[in-house]
Amino acid sequence: MPRWVKVGLLICLVGCILFFLSQENGFSALKPLLGFDKKYRMEEFLQDQHGVPRLRSLVGQDEFKKYIKDSPYLLGYSYDGTYVAVMVYDPKAKAYRINLFHTGRQKSEETVYAPLKQPSQQTEASESSVKHPNAQEELLSLTQEILDLGYQIKVPSSPREVPVNESIAVKGEKPWEISIKQDDRFAVLTAQRGKNQWELVRFPLEEDEVLAPRWSISSPPSPGNKVTVIAGARSSKRGLRSLVYTIDPSLLSSSWSESHLNERLTKVLGKSARIVHRGEIENRQGPQSILAVQGGKTLPSDSKEILYRGIVDRFVLLDQKKNVYFKGTPDGLVGKKDHFLDPSLSRSGKARFRLLLIGKKVDGESVRILTVDQLNGQGQTIKTYELKWNVEKKVFQWIGKG
Numbered sequence: 001m002p003r004w005v006k007v008g009l010l011i012c013l014v015g016c017i018l019f020f021l022s023q024e025n026g027f028s029a030l031k032p033l034l035g036f037d038k039k040y041r042m043e044e045f046l047q048d049q050h051g052v053p054r055l056r057s058l059v060g061q062d063e064f065k066k067y068i069k070d071s072p073y074l075l076g077y078s079y080d081g082t083y084v085a086v087m088v089y090d091p092k093a094k095a096y097r098i099n100l101f102h103t104g105r106q107k108s109e110e111t112v113y114a115p116l117k118q119p120s121q122q123t124e125a126s127e128s129s130v131k132h133p134n135a136q137e138e139l140l141s142l143t144q145e146i147l148d149l150g151y152q153i154k155v156p157s158s159p160r161e162v163p164v165n166e167s168i169a170v171k172g173e174k175p176w177e178i179s180i181k182q183d184d185r186f187a188v189l190t191a192q193r194g195k196n197q198w199e200l201v202r203f204p205l206e207e208d209e210v211l212a213p214r215w216s217i218s219s220p221p222s223p224g225n226k227v228t229v230i231a232g233a234r235s236s237k238r239g240l241r242s243l244v245y246t247i248d249p250s251l252l253s254s255s256w257s258e259s260h261l262n263e264r265l266t267k268v269l270g271k272s273a274r275i276v277h278r279g280e281i282e283n284r285q286g287p288q289s290i291l292a293v294q295g296g297k298t299l300p301s302d303s304k305e306i307l308y309r310g311i312v313d314r315f316v317l318l319d320q321k322k323n324v325y326f327k328g329t330p331d332g333l334v335g336k337k338d339h340f341l342d343p344s345l346s347r348s349g350k351a352r353f354r355l356l357l358i359g360k361k362v363d364g365e366s367v368r369i370l371t372v373d374q375l376n377g378q379g380q381t382i383k384t385y386e387l388k389w390n391v392e393k394k395v396f397q398w399i400g401k402g
Contacts, residue, residue: 052076052156055144058087059096060118065089068096071212072232072242075147077155081222083109085153086230088240089116098143100151103220103228103246106201106280110151112143159216159230167192168217172225176249180231182211187231189245196257200281203243204304209233212240225249256286261322265292268324269316276308277357279320288394290318291357291370307368308357315353317370317387319395326372326387326396328353333374333385341398342383350377370396 052075058064067073068089075085075098083100090097096114101107119137147153162168167179176193187203205211212232220228231243254260265273272294279288295313315328327334331347334340340347354373359366368389373381387396 052147052153055096055114055140055147056118059114059116059140065116069239070234071161071214071216072230072240074157074159074216074218074230076153076157077220078152079154079221081155081220081226083151083153084220084228084244085147085151086242086244087114088232088242091237091239098147099242099244100147100153101242101244103222103226106245108244110146112146113139114143115140155221157218159218161214161216164211164213164215164231170217170227170249172249174249176252178217178227178229178247180211180215180229180243187211187233187243189229189231191247191249191252193252196252196254196259198252198257199275199278200247201245201278203231203233205233206235208237209235209241220246251281251284251286253284253286255284256322261286261290264318264322265316268318268327269294269314273316276310285320288320289389289396290322291355292316292318293355296352305358305360306356307359308355311352311354311375313352315355317396326398328372328374333372333383335398341385345374345383348377351375352379354381365391368396 064073068087073087075087077084081103084103085098085100087096087098090113093113095116098112098114099108100110100112102109115136119134119140160168165179165181167177169175169177174193176191178189178191180187180189182188182205183202185205185207187205189200189203191198191200210233212234215229215231218228218230220226226246226248228244228246233241233243235241261275262273265275269292273292274294275290275292276298277289277291279290281287291308293310293312293315296311298308298310301309312328314330316324317326319325323336325336326341327338328351330349330351332340332342332345332351333353352375354375356371357368358371359368361367370387372385372387374383374385376382386399388399389395390397
């Protein structure tokens with residue numbers, strides 16, 4: 001096989017997403033964690049105190065492999081803090097998986113791989129290594145080049161590690177706290193400042209996943225007082241999956257704290273309203289959108305594209321200013337100013353709704369669509385609506401006319 005074909009195959013193997021983060025050396029903004037002892041600490045693997053550790057030095061350490069099976073490892077940040085590289089052990093690939101995550105878009109950009117051992121240490125004569133004796137060396141070199149040149153992962157970090165279900169205080173002009181806890185099938189990241197609390201993100205957990213025993217926090221080398229949180233979703237079959245989120249404390253405004261949101265939802269939906277999805281947080285106005293429901297139940301889903309699925313008595317879609325854009329009522333689906341989307345439907349007072357919110361990428365663009373089935377008193381679908389997220393206007397719009 002020509003060498004360029006092998007290189008191409010390796011580049012394909014090295015493909016598509018990141019996930020975890022931490023901090024610069026000396027995270028002085030965090031309270032010391034007294035009495036928290038761990039067998040392996042991230043700092044033990046920072047051999048080069050003047051830069052990001054080289055992959056060749058990391059993969060050659062048996063202790064590193066033991067550590068990374070239990071917790072994601074923050075490799076480093078890009079110069080401007082835009083990207084962070086996080087390593088985990090991938091039992092299916094039998095290799096180290098390195099996710100490259102965009103700290104502003106809160107999304108993984110690429111995933112690359114590194115061999116479990118230094119090429120010179122390879123002792124098991126796998127079919128691949130017999131046919132391609134230089135494949136492991138090429139993979140290691142290509143991955144290192146992608147990190148160095150493609151994403152400029154040059155800034156090391158010494159993250160603070162925290163036991164799961166415990167919070168950590170962050171100093172600043174206005175001190176605040178961060179915690180991440182498992183809530184049923186979600187890992188929920190929250191921030192608190194004084195009496196105000198904010199739910200920042202809910203990471204869905206798959207059926208056999210639980211939160212790893214510790215998570216970490218670090219400061220990216222970017223303007224402001226941002227912090228990056230890295231946690232792990234652990235499966236006995238699939239190993240670790242990285243959960244990564246970068247927080248900008250300047251965006252934490254009381255106008256969208258949990259108490260204010262609950263007050264608004266109680267007014268438009270009732271006391272038993274619960275939030276099932278929140279849009280991205282780009283400014284001090286809070287999430288771009290909020291989907292809240294009342295009554296009914298959440299239905300199981302088997303796809304990561306499904307953001308919410310359930311049958312509910314009532315629901316509401318709020319925009320970033322907390323205005324009602326769409327509302328499911330016992331008489332049907334209404335838009336702004338309480339105008340019914342389909343006035344021809346009878347208003348029985350017994351309408352319920354089947355909701356399916358999907359988030360996916362189409363031609364590189366993020367697409368969110370909420371499908372609403374209006375049900376009659378017998379549970380039959382009498383009308384289906386599609387509400388699509390308008391990226392420019394930052395609102396859901398009805399596209400299911402007719």
